[in-house]
Amino acid sequence: MVPLSFTKAGDRVEVEHICGAGYLSSTLGQLGISVGEELTVIQKANESVIIRIKESRYALGNGAASMVMVKPVKGV
Amino acid sequence: MNEIRLLLAGNPNVGKTTLFNSLCGVYQHTGNYPGVTVDIKEGTRKSGDTTLTICDLPxxxxxxxxxxxxxxARDALLTSHPDVVVQIIDSTNIERNxxxxTQLLEIGIPMVIALNMSDLAEQSGISIDADCLSRTIGIPVVSIVASQGRGIEALIASAIAVQGKKTGTCSVQYSQTVTERLTGISTFLQEHTALISGLTPDYAAIRLLEGDENLAHRLHSEDLTIPVIDxxxxxxxxxxxQEIMIARYKTAEQITGCAVSCSIGRxxxxxxxxxxxxxxxxxxxxFLSFMWFAFQLTFSASVPFAAGLEVLFGTMSDSLQGLGLGPTVTSFLSDGVIGGVGTVFSFVPSIFIMFLLLSLLEDSGYLARAAFVMDRLMQSIGLHGRSFIPLLIGFGCNVPAIMATRTLQSRADRIITIISIPFMSCAARLPVYVLLAGIFFGAHAGTVIFFLYVLGILAAIGTALLFRRMVFCDEPxxxxxxxxxYRSPTVKAAALHMWHRGREYLQRAGIVIFGGVLVVWILATLPFGVEYGSADSIAGILGHIAEPLFAPLGFTWQLVVGLIFGFIAKEVVVGSLGTLYGGEDSLASSLAADPALGPATALAYMVFVLLYLPCVATLGVIKQEMGSWKWTGIALGWGILVAFVLAFIVKVIGTIILGV
Structure with a gap:
């Protein structure tokens, strides 16, 4: 399990845990970024990422990306 | 006559405002990025004997x-008791929408779904069974293409048909734990229905669990202990x-699964x-290349248009001399109206080109990417990544830019962004640069203008850094x-945006700037008997009184008067110069011939105009958004200080390199 900010462009990962509570987890949750969801890393710039989850694309700054713990999707 | 109040709700950037414009036949600004609409806009439409009052929500x-x-948006949906809500859904991204x-259904208000951008969904290989979707959710679903006005009549008919009726048969299946907790809160609320603002106890229970502070505050103010929450x-x-959100997404996934199919390998x-x-x-x-290209194009493409307008106004001014209108009327029309307003109008081509390029940037979807690209830099200077969009909108006009800070969650982030925005060079300041850079820097005018924009950005960065480190010591x-x-911007949409923004500029030129230059002309004429625009006129006296303050910057009294009246609107700076330098020669020739003006002073003047007081309208909106005179005063004083210091540095260095 690594922070999303440690992934690289092209990685396909599954959200395993979201650190912290309140604003961040609620904001991510309402965008569909919750535990068990799979996402693709489209771009990585320093520790910020652009991800695709289903039909949506989101930019996450390093602060947000470092709070989302992910693991590689098996078979990818 | 039937009257209906209809709310347009939905996720950001799904085409609510495009639909609103189409329904009401009005123009509100749209763009391909989230957060374009930050306030409620209201319009009307008649359909048969029904009058619809339509509200476009953020x-x-x-x-x-x-x-x-x-x-x-939330308060309007929960407390304004609409007759019907139309939720606009982006057909290319149904599940997230x-x-x-699922939340709107829980409120229990009459609802219709408008599947917007159904054409783009088709092109993307997404097939949506609207009837199946409607049956599954239990509310009418209408496919539309808001930008082309397709499906609008069917949508209105559906909205009128469901008004006042309970719609929605689909409900979210929460886990047993969540259901038990919600039941506990709901049972408690059934004894306090007067405190839940007309919401059903079941829905109010969900609101409380999701952290509705207003509702909790109302109950706590009665010394009540809320089960579960407390x-x-x-x-x-x-x-x-988290369980509630996951359950909602599962419901959304199930609905999507039975009504939407995608071709594989898109x-x-x-x-x-x-x-x-x-x-x-x-x-x-x-990003920087895009911006440099935009400024070069703004300057170079507008030159022939501006030259044509200058010739036109010059001819008009000359022809007035032979009409025998008397010296005062002729002076008013020639020096005041044509010299002032006409000069400002000469820069309309630059403004229009600038707005066109900004519209292309907004409509393409690149603006949000630029925010991502700049995020690390923004974070390092203490600004939120999202602040980048308001800052960039500030290149067009600071007023909507400051209102766009409503998309920021933290008050500290909003204040720092608002104080930084006035340093972003709005289009109204462009005529000053085009005029002076054109006269004193010739072929390098485009680069000088680019330098000014970069300087404004640097001033905003410095401001953010200082306020984050010294005043707000938390992290963004x-x-x-x-x-x-990404979407290909259409020529029609970009031209429409350009026209509407440009028209606002022209209206200001016709009213505020006319008023401003009229005052300047009167002050340059009075007292009667003095030479027009001379040092003995009131404008001259006023300029001479303030001139010593600007002596270190080398500004002439005419330039100082321009700055004073530029507080009304930045366009008035050029209008004032046109009035005060009025004469037989064009403004450009008069300025070029003024021995007190050289490249260094002109550059310092442009820097001062870039950074000093925001205009009255901007100041008003700063007060409105900050809700504080203290912060409004700080924004004002900080701008003047930064303008003076940087203009002085530019003047000193410029004099060493360029001369006067």
């Missing part, structure tokens, strides 16, 4: 509002909130473009932003 992903614009649908561990409540050109345009190394140079809140798909 976009929101859910009813758990975190930012001021989301709170506006249905998350909000008795459970906060970590347990967070778990419950190409994602947006992903490919993102890999280039947001590249960690090339992203910033690409995490940056999370939806990136819309």
């Amino acid at each position: 976009g929101t992903y859910s009813l758990s509002a975190f930012t001021p614009d989301e709170q506006v 249905l998350f909000l649908t 008795t459970c561990d906060p970590a347990e409540i967070d778990r419950l909130i 190409v994602m050109p947006t992903d490919l473009l993102d890999q280039v345009l947001t590249h960690p190394w090339f992203g910033i140079p690409i 809140s995490p940056f999370i932003m939806e990136l819309p798909p």
Whole structure:
């Protein structure tokens, strides 16, 4: 399990845990970024990422990306 | 006569305002990025014997509002008791949009779903069975293409048909734990229905669990202990909130699964473009290249138009001399109206080109990417990544830019962004640069203008850095932003945006600037008997009184008067110069011939205009958004200080390199 900010462009990962509570987890949750969801890393710039989850694309700054713990999707 | 109040709700950037414009036959600004609408806009439409009052709400992903614009949308949906809500859904991204649908259904208000951009969905290989969707959710679903006006009549008919009726048969299946907790709260609320603002106890229970502070405050003010909310561990409540969100997304997924099918292996050109345009190394140079190209084009493409207008106004001024209108009327029309307003109008081509380029940037979807590209830099200077969009909008006009800070969640982030925005060079300042850079820097005018814009950005950066380090010592809140798909901007839409923004400028030129130059002309004429615009006129006396303050910068009294009246609107600076330098020669010739003016002084003047007081309208909106005279005063004083210091530095260095 690594922070999303440690992934690289092209990685396909599954959200395993979201650190912290309140604003961040609620904001991510309402965008569909919750535990068990799979996402693709489209771009990585320093520790910020652009991800695709289903039909949506989101930019996450390093602060947000470092709070989302992910693991590689098996078979990818 | 039947009257209906209809709310347009939905996620950000799904086409609510485009639909609103189409329904009401009006123009409100649209753009391909989230957060264009930050306040409620109202319009009307007649359909048979029904009058619809239509409200365009800011976009929101859910009813758990975190930012001021989301709170506006949530409050309108929960407390304004609409007759019907039309939820606009982006057909290319149904599941995420249905998350909000599950919440709207829980409120129990009459609803219709408008599946917008159904043409783009088809092109993307997404097939939607609207009838199946309607049967599954239990509300009417209408496919529309708001930008082309397709499906609008059917949508209105559906909205009229469901008004006042309970719609929606689909409900979210929460886990047993969540259901038990909600039942506990709901049972308690049934004894206090007067305190839940007309919401059903079941829905109010969900609101409370999701952290509705207003509702909790109302109950706490009666010394009531709310079950679960006041008795459970906060970590347990967070778990419950997560479970609620997951249950909603599962419901959205189930609905999507039975009504939407996608062709496999679709190409994602947006992903490919993102890999280039947001590249960690090339992203910033690409963005800067776009901006440099935009300023070069703004200057070079507008030159022939501006020259034509200058000749036209010069001819008009000359022809007035032979009409025998008397010296005062002739002076008023020639020096005041043509010299002032006419000079400002000469720069309309530059403004229009600038707005066209800004519209192309907004409509393409690149603006949100630029925010991502700049995020690291923004974070390092203490600004939120999202602040970049208001700052960039500031290049057009500071007023909507300051209002756009409503998309920021933290008050500290909003204040720092608002104080930084006036340093972003709005279009109204462009005529000053085009005029002076054109006269004193010739072929390098475009580069000088680019330098001024960069300087404004640097001043904004310095301001943010200082206020974050010295005043607000916390970190900016995490940056999370939806990136819309890239879309080819249409010539029609970009031209429409350009026209409407340009028209606003022209209206200001016709009213505020006319008023401003009229005052300047009167002050340059009075007292009667003195030479027009001379040192003995009131304007001359006023300019001479303030001139010593600007002596270190080398500004003449005419330039000082321009600055004083520039507070009304920045366009008045050039209008004032046109009035005060009025004469047989054009303004450009008069300025070029003034021995007190040289490249260094002109550059210092442009820097001062760039950075000093925001205009009255901007100041008003700063007060409105900050809700504080103290912060408004700080924004004002800080601008003057930065302008003076930087203009002085430019003057000193410029004099060494360029002469006067």
